[in-house]
Amino acid sequence: MSWRMWSLKKSVWVFHVNAGACNNCDIEIVNLLTPRYDVERFGIKLVGSPRHADALLVTGVGTRQAVIRLREVYRQVPKPCVVFLMGACACGTGIFEGAYHIPGAVDEVIREVDPRAIIAYVPGCPPKPEAMISGVVRALSAI
């Protein structure tokens, strides 16, 4: 394991991107940070800038307006980084399949920018906080 990967997995700082979500997944993410789940005890910390982040938490279907910003945010994250797609909308396009405001699934948008991006999927509408923690643990142990 290279030192880059080691430091990526040691304490994951995440940046939360809402790419057109209904806020349900976002509320569950906030739930992760409250004392009940408190992911900071695992070293997972929410940061205010993508430049400080090791991982992106993307919620929402990726609307035409939002994907432009999402691409830019992904470019700004120091590599290597992990992209966590939270919720049914971000994992595929969910109930918005074929809708006029969707340019494509979020994972395709990220792969356009970086074909070798590390992407992890946590499905659910919204996913339970336990599922999110499990998704993060599984993804990080698979790297």
Add this chain to the structure above:
Amino acid sequence: MNQEELNNRLSEIEPKLTGIERTTDNRIYLLCEAENSYEVNKFLFEDVPLRFVIATGIDSDDCFEVLYHYSDDEIGFVVTLKAFIRDREKPSIESISPFLPGAEWIEREMHDILGIEFRNHPNMRRLILADDWPEGVYPLRKEVKK
């Protein structure tokens, strides 16, 4: 205002309407053509008076419908005014925003996604479509391919 008074008030505007539909006990649909919608709306909002809830736009094949929903909260009664716009090429209807500023945004939204023009609207700018969305394409019209 009780039910009977409301019915009496609504009957005053009947000459401007093309029909009345009652589906349930607490709901009434008033049908009118687009030309009369401004007056009927003004009557419902200022003279009856009722609370404006929201408006809805529908593309129904041969015409466009704009539905104005009003509520009498005291007796829990919903009055919906259906205005029919027959011209499919250049659909337009009088805006109700000059006397009802709360309708401004919903009219802008209907203009964005159905292409209905609201005459005399104070601020007809794009509201919900993406910045790079092409002009003149109205996503919720029937002819737009999925």
